[in-house]
Amino acid sequence: MDTLIVFVDDAEYAWQMIAPLRSPATRTHWVLVAMPPRLTRHASRWVSHGARQQWRESWSQALFS
Numbered sequence: 001m002d003t004l005i006v007f008v009d010d011a012e013y014a015w016q017m018i019a020p021l022r023s024p025a026t027r028t029h030w031v032l033v034a035m036p037p038r039l040t041r042h043a044s045r046w047v048s049h050g051a052r053q054q055w056r057e058s059w060s061q062a063l064f065s
Contacts, residue, residue: 005031011063034060 004021008014022028036059039047047055 003029007033009035009037034063
């Protein structure tokens with residue numbers, strides 16, 4: 001069994017990259033690590049830490065649903 005680890009910050013791009021690798025003939029264990037896109041330097045100055053955490057949680061919920 002192969003193990004592949006995928007770091008995702010753009011779901012559409014990730015699916016395009018891993019679609020050719022998905023084969024029912026081989027058993028593969030996928031580990032998905034979601035990383036939200038980074039805020040720009042200017043935006044992060046005006047957003048509190050709690051608001052950033054809330055945005056990351058809502059981003060990951062939308063990605064995995």
